[in-house]
C-alpha cells in the first residue's frame with residue numbers, strides 16, 4: 001500500500017506543481033504589504049487589475065496601515081478631533097443658515113417698508 005501512495009505522489013510531482021494547474025482558472029493576483037504603527041506586516045491579496053488602496057486597516061490591531069514601512073500612519077487619535085471638527089462645521093453651517101435667514105427677513109422687511117412708504 002505504501003508503495004502505491006508513493007507512485008501517485010511521484011506522478012503528481014512529475015506532472016508539475018499544483019499551483020501551475022490552478023493558475024489558469026484563478027484571476028491573477030497581486031500581494032500588497034501594509035505596515036501599521038505597531039510594526040505589523042499585513043500581506044493583502046488583490047486582483048491584479050484592482051488598484052491597491054494606499055491604506056488598509058491592520059487585521060491584527062485595527063489601526064490604519066500604509067504601504068510605506070518607514071512611515072506608517074499614526075495611531076488614530078483623530079476620532080475625537082473629527083467629531084469636534086464635524087461639530088464646528090455643523091455649527092458654522094447653522095450660523096450661516098441663520099445669517100441667510102436674517103438677511104432674507106431683513107430684505108423682506110425693508111421691501112415691505114419701502115412699499116408702505118410708496119403706498
Ligand SMILES: [Zn+2]
Pocket residue numbers: 036037038039040058059060061062063
Ligand atoms: Zn497592526
